[in-house]
Amino acid sequence: MDQRVSPKPQATKGAISIRNVTKIYDPEGVNVLAVDDCSLEIGAGEVCMIVGPSGCGKTTLLNAIAGFHSITLGEIYLDGELLCGQEKPLSDQGADRVVVFQNGALFPWKTLMDNVAYGPIVQGVMSKKDAREKARHMLAEAGLGDVAEKYPGEVSSGMARRAEIVRALINDPKVLLLDEPYRAMDALTKSIMHEALLEMYDRTKVTIFFITHDLEEAIFLGDRVVVMTTRPARAKKIVEVDIPRPRDYHILSSERFRTLVQETKDAVHEEAIKAFEAGERELA
Amino acid sequence: MATVVDSPHARAPVQRSRWQKLHANTKLWRGIMAVICALVLWEIGSRWDEWVGFQLPFVGLIPPPTDVARAWGEVIFLSGYWESWYLSFKRVLGGFLAAQLVGIPLGLLMAVNRYFREIFFPPFEVLRPIPPLAWVPASLIFWPTNEMSIAFVTFLGAFFTIVINVLGGARSIDIRLLRAAQSMGASQWHLFSRIVLPGTLPSIFTGAAVGMGITWEVVLAAEMISGGGTQAGGGLGFFIWNSYMGGSLEQIVVGMISIGIAGYLSSSAIRYLGDLSMPWRRMF
Numbered sequence: 001m002d003q004r005v006s007p008k009p010q011a012t013k014g015a016i017s018i019r020n021v022t023k024i025y026d027p028e029g030v031n032v033l034a035v036d037d038c039s040l041e042i043g044a045g046e047v048c049m050i051v052g053p054s055g056c057g058k059t060t061l062l063n064a065i066a067g068f069h070s071i072t073l074g075e076i077y078l079d080g081e082l083l084c085g086q087e088k089p090l091s092d093q094g095a096d097r098v099v100v101f102q103n104g105a106l107f108p109w110k111t112l113m114d115n116v117a118y119g120p121i122v123q124g125v126m127s128k129k130d131a132r133e134k135a136r137h138m139l140a141e142a143g144l145g146d147v148a149e150k151y152p153g154e155v156s157s158g159m160a161r162r163a164e165i166v167r168a169l170i171n172d173p174k175v176l177l178l179d180e181p182y183r184a185m186d187a188l189t190k191s192i193m194h195e196a197l198l199e200m201y202d203r204t205k206v207t208i209f210f211i212t213h214d215l216e217e218a219i220f221l222g223d224r225v226v227v228m229t230t231r232p233a234r235a236k237k238i239v240e241v242d243i244p245r246p247r248d249y250h251i252l253s254s255e256r257f258r259t260l261v262q263e264t265k266d267a268v269h270e271e272a273i274k275a276f277e278a279g280e281r282e283l284a
Numbered sequence: 285m286a287t288v289v290d291s292p293h294a295r296a297p298v299q300r301s302r303w304q305k306l307h308a309n310t311k312l313w314r315g316i317m318a319v320i321c322a323l324v325l326w327e328i329g330s331r332w333d334e335w336v337g338f339q340l341p342f343v344g345l346i347p348p349p350t351d352v353a354r355a356w357g358e359v360i361f362l363s364g365y366w367e368s369w370y371l372s373f374k375r376v377l378g379g380f381l382a383a384q385l386v387g388i389p390l391g392l393l394m395a396v397n398r399y400f401r402e403i404f405f406p407p408f409e410v411l412r413p414i415p416p417l418a419w420v421p422a423s424l425i426f427w428p429t430n431e432m433s434i435a436f437v438t439f440l441g442a443f444f445t446i447v448i449n450v451l452g453g454a455r456s457i458d459i460r461l462l463r464a465a466q467s468m469g470a471s472q473w474h475l476f477s478r479i480v481l482p483g484t485l486p487s488i489f490t491g492a493a494v495g496m497g498i499t500w501e502v503v504l505a506a507e508m509i510s511g512g513g514t515q516a517g518g519g520l521g522f523f524i525w526n527s528y529m530g531g532s533l534e535q536i537v538v539g540m541i542s543i544g545i546a547g548y549l550s551s552s553a554i555r556y557l558g559d560l561s562m563p564w565r566r567m568f
Contacts, residue, residue, distance in 0.1 A: 066467055095469040105460035107480040108562045119468035122478070151564040171468060 013039075013079055014174035014207030016042040016065065021074035022232075023060050034060045036232030037074070043208050044079070047201065047208040048219035051268055052228030053275040058211045061233065062177050065209065067093040078174060095119055098168035099177045103184070104160050106152040112139060112163045113148040119171040135170060142200065158189045162196055169204055178210045182217065191249055194220055198247065215268065219260045220247065227267040230275035237267040323349050352541070355534035368523040368539075372503055372546065375519065379438025380492075380499045387443050387495075388488060391450025396480065401451075405504045408447065416441040416502045420509055434506040441502035442495030449494070451488020454480055486565065489558040496554055500547050519545065 023035040034057040042048045050058050055070060063069035070089035073083060084091035089213035098119075106115050115158050120126035126134065141150045142162050152160050161181055169178055182190050194217065201208065218225045225239040239260060243251055251257050300308070330348035333339040347355075361367045394401040394408075416437050423433040457480060465479050507521025520543050527535035559566045 035429065066463075068463055068466075093466045093469075095467070097467065099464065099467045101460045101464065103460075105458065105464040107461060107465075107479070107482070109485070109562070118465070118470075118478075122465070122474045123469040153564060167468075177467075 015044040015077075015079050015205065016040075016175060016209065017068055017075075017077040017080075017202050017215065018042075018061070018065075019075045019077070021061070021064065022072050023057070023064065023069070024072045028115055033232040035064075035071075035236055038234050039074075040226060040229075040235050042207060042209065043081050045205040045207055047210065047221055047223045049222035049225045050209065050211045050228060051213065051218050051225060051264065052104060052233065053230045053268070053272045054213070056228050056271070056275065057233030058228055058229050059179055062099070062179055062209065062211060064091070065090040065175070065178055066097055093275060095123055095171040096174045098171055098173045098175075099179065100161075100164050100168055100181045100182045104152075104157065104164055104181075106160055106164055106167070108152050111149050111151055112144060112155065112159075115152070116162060116167045116170050119167065123171070129172075135166075136262060138170055139163065141203075142196065156189075156192060157185065161185075161193060165197065169200060169206065173206060175207045175209060178208065180211055180213065183213070190214075190217070194224050195248065197221065198245075202246070215261050215264050216252065219243075219257060220249075220252065225260075227262055227264060227271070230271045230278060236271060237264075239267075314361070320476075348535060352537045355532070356538045359535065359538055361516065365523065368518050368520045369542065369546065371518040372500075372520040372543075374508070375434055375438055375503045375507075376496075376499045376546075376550065379503070380442050380496060381434055382435075382439045383442035383446050383495060383499075384492065386439075387446035387491075388450050391447040391481070392454055392484065395454030395484075396476065408444075409421050412444045412448065416498070417505055417509075419507060424510070430510045434503065434510060437506050438499055438503050441498040445495045445498060446488075446491040449487045449491030450484060450486050453490070454484040456487075457483040485562055489554065489562070492554050492558075493551055495546065496550050500543065504543060 018038060019042040021035055021038045022033070025032040038061065040048075050061070052058055055142055060069060064071045064084060065078075067084070067090060071084055072089070073086070075085035076091065077083060078097070082088070106112070107118070110118065113132055113135045116139060117126075117128070117131035120131040120134070121128055136145070136148050139145055142165075144159060144163055144166070147155050147159060152163070155163070164181070165176070168216075168260075182193050185193065198221065208221075210221065215225075219239075219241055222241050225241060226235050227237040227239065228234065229236040241260060243254070243256055243260075306312070326343065326346070327348045327350060328335075329340050329343035330346055330351075333344055339345075390404070394404055419437050419440055420433070423436045424430070427433040427436055461479055461483065464477060465475055470478070503519065504521035504524070507519035508525045520539055523542075524536055524539035527533075527539055
């Protein structure tokens with residue numbers, strides 16, 4: 001962890017450009033405006049943290065990038081290439097944008113190694129043998145060499161989550177899309193996960209799009225923290241995290257860290273209150 | 285970063301000899317003791333009249349286990365008895381396997397294809413509540429031989445349960461697993477063969493276990509109804525019916541316990557196959 005390299009990555013791929021994206025669910029029916037004219041530029045190799053009140057449309061944005069949901073207006077580009085836009089509302093799903101889900105989605109019927117080897121095998125880019133070889137190697141790098149032959153149900157949730165990120169990284173993606181991957185983990189496990197993720201990030205310099213509710217997590221991991229408005233989602237405030245990398249947990253008690261968390265908290269709090277009041281209006 | 289060895293989740297394997305394992309298997313010993321106690325109580329209950337002077341209700345009418353064992357000792361030398369086993373097993377296996385062969389693909393098709401489901405599910409749901417035995421008269425008329433009628437009714441007994449389990453199991457596969465696979469570049473075929481199929485296996489085996497039970501019920505009833513006729517004779521059901529006609533109470537009980545053993549063997553076989561094909565489920 002000590003020899004983590006310079007903060008500014010030499011990454012050249014994985015720039016996401018979200019331009020005026022609007023998403024309306026159920027255009028014929030009730031018309032829920034989930035995302036409204038949202039624009040966001042994420043640089044190659046950036047760790048971009050997305051925070052905002054519950055149900056504000058963060059996941060909708062992630063789903064649009066991943067190709068699980070279509071968008072209604074606007075465009076999303078990845079490295080200058082159109083992912084989805086007016087002509088093509090649903091982007092193709094591809095291994096260049098791998099998703100790591102809330103609560104984990106390892107295949108329970110495959111060992112960790114076979115889970116990791118899955119991507120290259122189904123894409124047909126590696127033979128089964130080579131894929132497993134590489135999977136074993138990458139798991140060992142992530143400190144999971146001893147449990148490579150275990151099933152997900154046999155390892156701790158922390159190990160499972162780490163393996164899941166390895167499973168995403170073996171595809172050499174341009175972007176890693178994480179949807180609250182460490183939710184409901186205890187603080188201790190979480191901090192270990194954070195350091196592991198930072199370590200993997202330093203090795204790969206993959207662009208990270210990370211949704212979370214945990215503001216300290218956001219500041220600790222991110223280059224930038226994007227605070228979304230309550231539904232419809234828009235980028236309300238962008239907090240530049242100017243804490244140099246490599247970071248370790250000592251920065252958690254630094255003055256700068258606290259200031260940034262407070263700054264973010266103020267912005268999120270404002271939106272949370274709006275969301276709450278909007279909810280009350282809906283009920284009234 | 286936590287290493288695997290330090291993890292509280294790593295369990296040290298304890299080496300034990302086979303004999304120690306058997307000796308320590310309290311579950312097994314408790315089960316054996318329970319069966320022995322039940323037999324002793326049954327013996328006492330049946331002989332109450334002889335020993336005490338008045339008959340106990342219910343259990344007093346049943347021949348005691350020692351008499352049953354004696355009758356069994358005579359019966360096992362008769363080829364008819366073993367032929368009953370053979371015939372019943374043949375029918376159960378035939379109907380059961382046919383139901384699996386038709387039921388699993390049908391359930392999967394309904395699960396993955398919306399149009400197929402919308403067309404086939406309603407008629408299926410109307411036929412499903414009809415008890416298999418209600419089909420007996422119709423199938424006796426419809427099929428040219430008694431044997432075929434029995435086979436058909438047996439098939440129906442397992443069929444509906446299997447389809448409903450496969451359908452439910454395949455439909456309840458976690459969407460995150462499907463999305464994770466898609467985001468790693470899985471084709472439709474891979475999605476089916478590597479996610480839907482293994483994800484449905486637990487339900488397939490649940491359906492098989494329940495279906496096997498129903499098959500035995502149905503076969504025996506069908507054998508009793510169709511009688512010993514010239515075309516479709518024998519079977520354990522007929523064995524019991526014959527014993528009843530011949531007034532041998534002991535043999536009735538022999539037949540009943542034989543069925544219990546046959547059913548136990550069948551469900552053990554299914555459990556064994558289930559463990560074999562789902563290694564990720566037998567870890568604890």
